[in-house]
Amino acid sequence: MDKIVSLVTSALAIGFIVWWFFGKHQDEAQVAEMAEGVQTVEILVDGGYQPRVVQLAAGVPARLIFNRKDPSGCLEEVLLPDFGVSRALPLGEKTMIEIGPQTAGEYKYTCGMQMFSGQVVVK
Amino acid sequence: MSTKTRFIISLVFSLPLALTMVGLMLPGDKLTMWALATPVMVFGGYPFFVGAWSAFKHRQASMDTLVALGTGVAYFYSLYALSAGTEVYFEIAALLITFILLGKLFEDLTRNRASNAIEKLVGLQAKQATILRDGKEVSVPLDEVRVGDLVLVRPGEKIAVDGKITQGSSTIDEAMVTGESLPVVKGVGDIVIGSTINKTGSFTFEATKVGSETLLAQIVELVRRAQNSRAPIQKLADKVSGVFVPVVLILAILVFNVWFVLLGSSFVASMLFAVAVVVIACPCALGLATPTALMVGTGRGASLGILIKSGEVLEAANNIKYIVFDKTGTLTVGRPVVTDIVGDEAEVLRTAAALEAVSEHPLASAILDRAKAEGIEVAKTSDFQAVEGKGVTGKLAGKPVAVGNRALMEGLQLSATAFGEEMARLESQGKTVMMIVEAGSLIGLIAVQDEPKPMAAEAVADLTARGFEPVMLTGDNKATAAAIARAVGITNVIAEVLPGDKADHVKTLQQRGKVAFVGDGINDAPALAQADLGIAMGSGTDIAMEAGGIVLVKNDLRDVSRALTLSHKTFGRIRLNLFWAFVYNLAGIPVAAGMLVPLGLTLNPAIAGLAMAFSSVSVVTSSLMLRYSKL
Numbered sequence: 206m207d208k209i210v211s212l213v214t215s216a217l218a219i220g221f222i223v224w225w226f227f228g229k230h231q232d233e234a235q236v237a238e239m240a241e242g243v244q245t246v247e248i249l250v251d252g253g254y255q256p257r258v259v260q261l262a263a264g265v266p267a268r269l270i271f272n273r274k275d276p277s278g279c280l281e282e283v284l285l286p287d288f289g290v291s292r293a294l295p296l297g298e299k300t301m302i303e304i305g306p307q308t309a310g311e312y313k314y315t316c317g318m319q320m321f322s323g324q325v326v327v328k
Numbered sequence: 329m330s331t332k333t334r335f336i337i338s339l340v341f342s343l344p345l346a347l348t349m350v351g352l353m354l355p356g357d358k359l360t361m362w363a364l365a366t367p368v369m370v371f372g373g374y375p376f377f378v379g380a381w382s383a384f385k386h387r388q389a390s391m392d393t394l395v396a397l398g399t400g401v402a403y404f405y406s407l408y409a410l411s412a413g414t415e416v417y418f419e420i421a422a423l424l425i426t427f428i429l430l431g432k433l434f435e436d437l438t439r440n441r442a443s444n445a446i447e448k449l450v451g452l453q454a455k456q457a458t459i460l461r462d463g464k465e466v467s468v469p470l471d472e473v474r475v476g477d478l479v480l481v482r483p484g485e486k487i488a489v490d491g492k493i494t495q496g497s498s499t500i501d502e503a504m505v506t507g508e509s510l511p512v513v514k515g516v517g518d519i520v521i522g523s524t525i526n527k528t529g530s531f532t533f534e535a536t537k538v539g540s541e542t543l544l545a546q547i548v549e550l551v552r553r554a555q556n557s558r559a560p561i562q563k564l565a566d567k568v569s570g571v572f573v574p575v576v577l578i579l580a581i582l583v584f585n586v587w588f589v590l591l592g593s594s595f596v597a598s599m600l601f602a603v604a605v606v607v608i609a610c611p612c613a614l615g616l617a618t619p620t621a622l623m624v625g626t627g628r629g630a631s632l633g634i635l636i637k638s639g640e641v642l643e644a645a646n647n648i649k650y651i652v653f654d655k656t657g658t659l660t661v662g663r664p665v666v667t668d669i670v671g672d673e674a675e676v677l678r679t680a681a682a683l684e685a686v687s688e689h690p691l692a693s694a695i696l697d698r699a700k701a702e703g704i705e706v707a708k709t710s711d712f713q714a715v716e717g718k719g720v721t722g723k724l725a726g727k728p729v730a731v732g733n734r735a736l737m738e739g740l741q742l743s744a745t746a747f748g749e750e751m752a753r754l755e756s757q758g759k760t761v762m763m764i765v766e767a768g769s770l771i772g773l774i775a776v777q778d779e780p781k782p783m784a785a786e787a788v789a790d791l792t793a794r795g796f797e798p799v800m801l802t803g804d805n806k807a808t809a810a811a812i813a814r815a816v817g818i819t820n821v822i823a824e825v826l827p828g829d830k831a832d833h834v835k836t837l838q839q840r841g842k843v844a845f846v847g848d849g850i851n852d853a854p855a856l857a858q859a860d861l862g863i864a865m866g867s868g869t870d871i872a873m874e875a876g877g878i879v880l881v882k883n884d885l886r887d888v889s890r891a892l893t894l895s896h897k898t899f900g901r902i903r904l905n906l907f908w909a910f911v912y913n914l915a916g917i918p919v920a921a922g923m924l925v926p927l928g929l930t931l932n933p934a935i936a937g938l939a940m941a942f943s944s945v946s947v948v949t950s951s952l953m954l955r956y957s958k959l
Contacts (some may be wrong), residue, residue, distance in 0.1 A: 226574040252382025277379025289553035
């Protein structure tokens, strides 16, 4: 009996993990706001990045403002390898990262250990 | 609360619990264990639980997830066991958190040490500069210095920005920027580099580059980019880490079922195997393997004046077979000098210098330099005339004089037989020979050659000894090329190459092996780009930062060998780190899952936590060792 309970519970747990972490959950891209020739978008850092996907216009200087609320050590650094940026994000502060997106494409940004990730879509 | 405080609290409460692991019984037994473990969970575990929960909410999983789950399962099961009166495992939960905090503490310490190369570079900048404004000395902050400002530098002061000396002279210590260990003597017209230290004299210089344009600013930017780049070898690790945690969780569930359902072990024993799997699988070491080694390697390079632009370059620097050198300006000084004077030396030089003083030909400066060095006063000529492609003619003290090549002699209907033998000898050495004519007769010869750099032969010999095959590529004629090649010890020479064809020759060589191209980055950018590894050599402040994968700040050919060694060592370290990280993670999992139980080996979850913490620390330490490796 114990064994059947264990198997059934485990199967449910595995199913849940697969659905929760690997299921297709479409993210809406947040389009950066344009003002005075600079596009700005704020990203909340709390258990990951929200919005996960941000959309920028090519050829316009961009400001990504990372607002870190999560004390987890995993999120204390953000990397944008395609833009040559790695920046420490002090807890409870907004950190502005300026990049110059030139070429259209999808660029990944991640935490220091690359377990959390987000995407910069340049159009 | 800092990691350090959390660690100390956890340690204090965990130590008595550790005694239970060696069989000692605490007074009050299980209740005492609960009382000790709970503060550890609350104070030490807090960041992990918060992190895990907020990640979970966003369908993400991280290292926190693994730590929180591993310790949470051990702790809450023990709570149940406490009420049921069965064996408890509070010590596992508490020690796990303590060990992981210890690992994190060490990691932070060592990572800070690994990443301080850039801060060191930025810290080199002068804060103030004394500039001359309307004839008065004014002290201004660094960012108020403008291009064109005249900056005054006293002995012992830091030079604020890049510029050109307009007055005075001094010796300057440039070690911090170029890696050149000996102080350099500089005078009027010489270029000074911002953030270097003026030693003995006072001088004034005109600012030519400020702010982000300065050499130091460019180096800082380049190093920063390099440290954030990723080596292709890490791609696998990158792919893995995104899905790693959920996969490990599934694996842990399977491990539990194998023990509990298939092998009929007890619930507790099966659970401990699953917890050990969750704990040992933390992929921290994997994530640290490349960035820390890159950080230390590129930082070390920067301090030596060797700028490695990315992790990809390190990989490209592996298995290089041919090292192709551009001749002019790379193997040679890039500036012709007078090597021989045939005839009455003073007379020949005086005549030539007088004529060349008004000429703009590149060879003229060689003759004038020599005249200056010998203390010969340059006389005035009249009726000066440049004969395109042949030489110059004029009148000196009433007598017709000329300096030029054979074609000019033919035009003047003079035979060159007077010094025929010497002429042939000099030309066979690859030198450019000029004939000096006075009053209708040939009075002597001046031979001019671009000389090899002082360290060129040593550098080439070193590379050859290390098994590389040096090749010289040049647009010069065969005789000149052969002479320089002989002087520096290169046997493989490709001469008379048109500038546009250099890249094609590199391509041809690439069919036989990987090619590194060493050039100045100004007129050989296509070849630098075509080669598997482009090494751009700089001098002064004008470094072609964009060209090449490696930039040598110092004009020293021996740095080619050093750069290759540093690349090899850094790349080797990344490979070693990744290997160990994978071993820790991948080999650790089966052990934690209990696959070695038939051999009597089990892994207590707390020990798994220690191993996990140790793996991160050892990877970072291994990267730090790069600082001390011999180059």
